[in-house]
Amino acid sequence: MTEPPRAHIAMFSIAAHGHVNPSLDVIRELVRRGHRVSYAIPASFAEKVAATGAEPVIYTSTLPTDDDPDAWGTELIDNIEPFLDDALQALPQLVAAFEGDEPDLVLHDITSYPARVLAHRWGVPAVSLWPNLVPWEGYEQEVGEPMTAELKQTERGKAYYARFDGWLADNGLGHLSSDDFVARPRRGLVLIPEALQPNADRVNREMYTFVGACQGDRADQGEWERPAGAEKVLLVSLGSSFTKQPAFYRECVTAFGGLPGWHVVLQIGAHVDPAELGDVPANVEVRTWVPQLAVLKQADAFITHAGAGGSQEGLATGTPMVAVPQAVDQFGNADMLQALGVARHVPMEEADAATLREAVLALAGDPEVAERSARLRERMAEEGGTPRAADLIEAELSL
Numbered sequence: 001m002t003e004p005p006r007a008h009i010a011m012f013s014i015a016a017h018g019h020v021n022p023s024l025d026v027i028r029e030l031v032r033r034g035h036r037v038s039y040a041i042p043a044s045f046a047e048k049v050a051a052t053g054a055e056p057v058i059y060t061s062t063l064p065t066d067d068d069p070d071a072w073g074t075e076l077i078d079n080i081e082p083f084l085d086d087a088l089q090a091l092p093q094l095v096a097a098f099e100g101d102e103p104d105l106v107l108h109d110i111t112s113y114p115a116r117v118l119a120h121r122w123g124v125p126a127v128s129l130w131p132n133l134v135p136w137e138g139y140e141q142e143v144g145e146p147m148t149a150e151l152k153q154t155e156r157g158k159a160y161y162a163r164f165d166g167w168l169a170d171n172g173l174g175h176l177s178s179d180d181f182v183a184r185p186r187r188g189l190v191l192i193p194e195a196l197q198p199n200a201d202r203v204n205r206e207m208y209t210f211v212g213a214c215q216g217d218r219a220d221q222g223e224w225e226r227p228a229g230a231e232k233v234l235l236v237s238l239g240s241s242f243t244k245q246p247a248f249y250r251e252c253v254t255a256f257g258g259l260p261g262w263h264v265v266l267q268i269g270a271h272v273d274p275a276e277l278g279d280v281p282a283n284v285e286v287r288t289w290v291p292q293l294a295v296l297k298q299a300d301a302f303i304t305h306a307g308a309g310g311s312q313e314g315l316a317t318g319t320p321m322v323a324v325p326q327a328v329d330q331f332g333n334a335d336m337l338q339a340l341g342v343a344r345h346v347p348m349e350e351a352d353a354a355t356l357r358e359a360v361l362a363l364a365g366d367p368e369v370a371e372r373s374a375r376l377r378e379r380m381a382e383e384g385g386t387p388r389a390a391d392l393i394e395a396e397l398s399l
Helices: 017-032 043-050 076-098 113-122 139-148 155-170 178-183 246-256 292-296 308-316 330-339 353-364 367-381 385-397
Strands: 008-012 036-041 055-058 105-109 126-130 188-190 208-210 232-237 262-267 284-287 301-304 321-323 343-345
Touching: 008 017, 008 113, 017 036, 017 043, 017 105, 017 126, 017 308, 017 385, 036 043, 036 076, 043 055, 055 076, 076 113, 076 155, 105 113, 105 385, 113 126, 113 178, 126 385, 139 178, 155 178, 188 385, 232 246, 232 292, 246 262, 246 353, 292 308, 301 308, 301 353, 308 321, 308 330, 308 367, 321 330, 321 353, 330 343, 343 353
Parallel strands: 008 036, 008 105, 036 055, 105 126, 126 188, 188 208, 232 262, 232 301, 262 284, 301 321, 321 343
Antiparallel strands: none
16 A cells, blocks of 8 residues: 655644644644644644644634633524634635645634635645534434524524625635535544434435544643542533533532542632632542543543533543533533433533432442443444544545
């Protein structure tokens, strides 16, 4: 088999942990294989990107960050407009940054709209690294159209879609609708296990390939050591964006504080003062951030917001989960995890101390849950992960 030529590959993403982290091990592997990788990213993530061996290409973004989740608003239009606004102002920056050093291949997160435009302009292949579930055949009729129908009748919605379609036309992509541009990439590598994908049997396999979690060893995030005498370990984490939940954390302290044999790692994020939790028993370790995968490798249960990253890390480590979703795709993930028989979906409004304690103890003590978790862990390992993703990217270079 002929080895692919060493190439210049450009990756594009936004300043959000849930969109950058899934790509990092793939980028690290491409660099290890001898490719030169440029990674377009806002400055706040430059250090994390540079640690992979890629060269950060800094651009200024107008998107809300993980530090201010409330800036995303509450309505659908509030959630989608910022991506188009950011794309329009970022595209000229990125054109200038790569002028004279255009790549042989474009990789991009699903939220990086300029990337696909640039690939078209440069005449190079584009591959989307998809960090969450993908649309299936029939998705538009079943989910997309009902979700956007009302918005498309409003003045603000009409203006948004007209502006999006105009931007695509101006950049030579007028044959695509805005919906297809976002949801139907030229080629997509799906960085979640197929077990988390709804209607997986209806996914277009010519467009999408499931490679599963590409986690790497995450040694750069630090280690975590199970305390001596801890019979069971519980991790509580709502991820990086929706962490401003002091009342929920107090319920967790009430549920598990002083529970015999249990040690609790409670990640509260940067926006909650530990003092808001009141008196915390000695078996509860309160942290603003933890090396999640390192903890999960030693954990017996996981209370999670069911984001794509947390869900697959829980599956990859065979850790039973109590899913308390906060936003967007997390509700669907929670339902999928529960349907797989390795988790319980507890809505936030029902997540009181008694409910959380009962759910964790029931899951952690059920041998059938342990058996299902082990089987799913094995299935995930067979999907190929980072090496397979890198192989498929290199295959694009050989076309």
